[in-house]
Amino acid sequence: MKKIFANIFLVSLLGLSVSSCKKDYLETFPTDQVASDEVFGTTINAWGAINGIHRSLYVQYLGNQDQGGISGNMIYMDVMGEDLVMTDRANGWFVGEYQWLSHRNANSRVPYFNYYIFYRVIANANMIIGNVDNAEGPEADKKAIKGQAYAYRAWAHFNLVQLFGERYVAGGANDGPGVPLMLTTTTEGQPRATVAEVYAQIHKDLDEAIDLLTGYDRANKSHLNVNVAKGIKARVALTQQNWALAAQLANEARQGYSLMSNAQYMEGFNDYTNPEWIWGVHQQADQQTYFYSFFAYMSCNFNSTNIRGNPKAINSALYDKITDTDIRKQLWDPTGANTDFPIPPHTASTRKPYMNRKFRVADPNISIGDVPLMRAAEMYLIEAEALARAGQDAEAAQVLFELANKRDPDYTLSTNTGDDLIEEIMIQRRVELWGEGFRWYDLKRLNLPLDRTGANHDPTLARVLEIPAGDKQWQFLIPQDEINANKNVVQNPL
């Protein structure tokens, strides 16, 4: 009896154990991630892959507080120029970049981040370009998705070659090292293509993008439409000193976008529905970037230690060049005492001379805000500059007038010509695009020196006031981790 009972018990237990061991028992899947093959099953999912790239422009990178997406690159580009002035050390963020140290340290997070963010965009774009054709769904969707992927790949390679490669010289061989061209999904490191090869590929991708995006009516300005693709191409042409192409594409890119009113100009540069914005990051409350957002450093009123101690200011010499009737003159406070300028609601907040109120958050407790990536004003400025540099002074002055007169009703058509006109346009450009991440790129493409002298830079904090044009420091070092893992890549001159 006892044996029978025991045997029944034993068999039933073994039965239990067998039933729990189905074949899929050992197959487990995450619930907050998606398998790659699912992403490209349908165009509906593939839209997610392009949306992910949009999102990659406002997520935190590598756990670093100064790298909340593309805004990290934008701020680096300004603090390394002369037009943005750091008013104090505060908690130290961006000081090493202001001092021109970080980007020349191959082990620093700064070269790493600037390299990674753009190659991450490229890798995601390559997955789309390589797989979206097989997805199920309408052809029009595939075109729109793929077109944006091409535009992103071009834009990312373009930023990379400006940061890490040698300067592009029109008419030159441009056969110095650019950056690796990544055109397929791979785990193999590629060698650095020449500067010329990188630019050729950028144009190829942009032409593909313009072709695919023509006729695409985007849902919102965080997406890339044909105007964005043309705007990028205008920037590329300007950098290559291809004035005619730059002027033409800048003009085409701004079609359909009007300049904002002076009232809108004072609204804080945080809303991508502004009529002038062609492309921008759009952020919603539950996709916060906390203390690593653009506005955590560049706004005047988000309540961060950095802004309380180090509100960002404009170069006083540049400020002095703005006419009193220009709306843009109101963006900065030369006295550091104007209480109309909002500051964080905190007893420890400080005001500094020449601090800005261009960038503001709606709620000083929340750092979110839309970040401008391309505005019509920039296209006016590209067109004017390209025309002026091409010698078409009258046309250039006219394009400039359209923008400058909008900002300053008292502005009259410029009578400057030649270098004076170019200088006037460049001042307009520096004032208009202050804080939007252009200055370092501009200095490099124009082969200008860094010159912070004669202004409100604190020499101790800035460490360097001058860097000669063409110095090796105009190339970021390739991050050491890339060199370690990619034997095909060579470092820039140390």
Added chain:
Amino acid sequence: MRRILVLVTVLSFLYSSALSQTRLVSGRVVGANNEPVPNASVTIKGTTTGTTTKADGTFSLQAPEGAILLISSVGFSDLEVSLDNASLIQLRPTGQDLSEVLVVAYGTARKSTFTGTTAQISSKEIENRPLINVNNALTGVAPGIQTTAGGGQPGTGPSIRIRGFGSINASNDPLYVVDGVPYDGSIANLNVNDIETISVLKDAASAALYGSRAANGVVMVTTKKGRRNTTRFTLGVTQGISSRAIPEYDRVNAFEYYPLMWEALRNALAYSGTTPLPTASQNATNTIFNQLRYNPFNVPNNEIVDVNGKINPNAKLKWADDLDWTDELLRLGNRQDYSMVLSGGAQKTDYFLSLGYTDEKGFIIRSDYRRITGRMNINSQPVNWFRTGVNISGTITKSNQASDDGSTSYVNPFYGTRTIASIYPVYAHDPVTGEYLLDATGKRYYDLGANRPVYNGRHPIQETKLNENNFKRNVLSARAYGELIFTPWLKFTTNISTDITDNLNATYENKIVGDGAPGGRARRRATKTTSYTFNQLLNFSQKFGNHSIEALVGHENYDYTYNFLDGFRNGQIVDGVSELANFTTTSTLNSYVDRATIESWLSRVNYSFNDKYLLSASYRRDGNSRFSDKVRWGNFWSVGAGWRVDQEEFMNPVTWVDQLKLRASYGTVGNDNGIGLYPFRALYNIASNASEPGFLQASFENKDLSWEVNKQFDIGIDFGLFGNRLTGTIEYFNRQSDNLLFEVPLPISTGILSVWKNVGSMFNRGVEIQLAGDVIRNKEFSWNVNVNWTTFRNEITKLPDGQVEIISGTKKLMVGRSIYDFWLREWYGVDPNDGSALYRMDIYNASNTRIIDKGATKDSVTTTSNNGRYHYNGSAIPDFYGGITNTFRYKNFELSILINYQVGGKVYDATYATLMHPGTYGTALHVDALKRWQNPGDVTDVPRMDNAQVGIYNAQSDRFLTDASFLNLRAVNLIYQLPAKLLGKIQAQSGRVFISGENLALISARKGMNVGQTFTGVTSNVYVPARIVSAGINVSF
């Protein structure tokens, strides 16, 4: 170790009973000093009949003729006594006797015939220590176990490494097994009073039955059971106080700080700049206040420091009583522990019921830990052929935690108070008069330092007071089994167990100061960990003449689920409520579920011939969901052999050798931990763009990825000499880690930073020695010394292809180097001419290279750390480490002293480096800064103060490497066994009072340095260990 001679005197009387053939046996159980051992269990072997000794150690029971008595008591090895031969027997405490029963994987083993190696710690060794976290019991007590210092955060314990470091990128933590089942909860859930033994499985022969999870060793915790035919009720109360065990670094005071910073400014102008020295001095005198922005003295701002760098002799502090930032944060912590245990059993059933309450207040405000534990362990054998039992425990924990997780985060109380210069007041003061400023209600208010060059707008005290950071954790653990005993030699057991942890983490950051200001923000993170283990085991055990065979086969399923829910909201609506409903804007709302499973087949065979020649083998086959179906099934095995030399006839003449065993084992085990749950899959992360669904590429596929393999070899000798007065073990081990789970870096340009691969190899080879000896052993007094010593060498033998070196933080991995070899810029010294910091030069650069002429040789050095050359300098791994326990016993008193030590190895004292800056305005300075270079010709190792050289003169270099040797007075216990007379008055059977101290003294190379903080040998600003002094009483009825 507590070594007692237990004397059992059996006085027997023969009853002439023809029917029963039993007689009344009575006796007395005593210790070495003739003190009675109460409550010892005395049972007749093979039956459930038994009794316990009384307070005076006596017992009596009816026993059949020829019976054998089994005598057991907590902390002693079980002893078998025949009625005829029971006049005088020696018992040994657990841990020293080869007859001891060890807890091993899926069962128990006799130490005498075991071929593996384990360290076992019994309840007796920890019951008088004020331990909240089990891990604290492992420091210093056995060889091969290395622990960190642990932190003072209430409820926490140290990290543990067994026999070196087996993994580079995956986890090095051992597997925890509680009551036979891998445990996914926090080890802090366990009430130390409930623990019978902690058994650390160190080699493959012991651990291979845990297969793909056992590579880093196994810590097996077994909880207490009741004893049949007894009833025992125990009450225990412990009360203690706690304070910081490691003092603060010595830092300069306000009178020293101002002149030093004056120098930093003056030298920045004169040495780093081009200002002539006299002008620079005048400038510094005039403007140093502008840099530090607070004048704590009653002299004008431009007269604090004169042009010679001397503090104004008339300077007196305006807020001398308000410079101590730790005053409001530190407190005398306390620790209370109450326990109540009812245990015992009837003829066929035993039970153990326990209730414990622990309340700890850390020595930092707003850090505490309250834990209620309950346990019910019932085992029953209703019929001869069936045994069953259930062991259920619940733990409820509520804890406030000090915010020490970010080493340089402003709310970290250790960072803030350590690094704020000694001139800044805690409260707001009138800058002229120095009077306290009062708010509208007439109260002092905190100085948020709008103008302070550091911690602008921040305040570690106020933030700590106003913020909330707590967790509530509810844990349920259950183990149940049924066992069928077919025959005495064959039984079938099935175990089903579950561990469920519900954790709710709540944080709130206030509206007034800190990251949460001005709106206020709060987070609630709810997680639930559920794991099930279900196994079926068939056990065989039989003797055939001299051949004895034990065998086990089994099957097991493991199923782990983790639920995560996280909400974070901004914009507090009404004050005083920190729940999410009371906020306006959602910043994060997220949830996910993770799952991992393992299915296993396992078996083991032990064979012994005549108890002299021992062989054992084990095998486990694991299917693990972390790896792809291509490779997920793996085989793990071990073989072991032992030879009990003392059993040989030729040893008979060697009377001074009581025990001698040689043993060796080899086996393979795996490591699957620390790599995430889906490391082989190609995945996209969800990354929505505003309201549009989105994904971002996260990983490449690697279907070949598999566990890391540890091949472990162990050879050892166990011995007992001179009447077992000297016992010990000497072992050599070789842990070879292959197929290391490596997060292999990819070119950044591929867009994915790394992929998990099995590449690389590393070994840990070492020697362990444990010796225990009775220095003095007599009736009144005994002195026992127990020493353990471990040394090991860690070396990387293979790295991923193409990765000649991997630099990570202060370390560089290379073949031929250890995992923790320091790779730092080489500090050269200070140039006596101008006080420049000098580093060994990397590349010649005219602007920063200097040639130091040393006569015969010339050294090329640089003044800029960026051009400093890296080199290897030492390792964080010590030359050897271990512990020494001295136990003294006199009559009813017992004193035990545990010291743990480490010799050799280096520590990068990063916190000290922070305090040795050359002039960061507002940041505190270590007193060593007073030795800085001042004038040409000064020979010193501290460079000149120079604000322009911040980050260069105190750059990360081997200047801040410090000897990591230490000696820590880890635990001292003084126990007094209450006399039987006194106990008899309250009808108690046993009782003791004790006082104990933990972390009483630390000797290391620098005051303030948390030398044992990490295995990697880098210090940071964390909750330093606590010193606990406590007293307690424990009485059993």
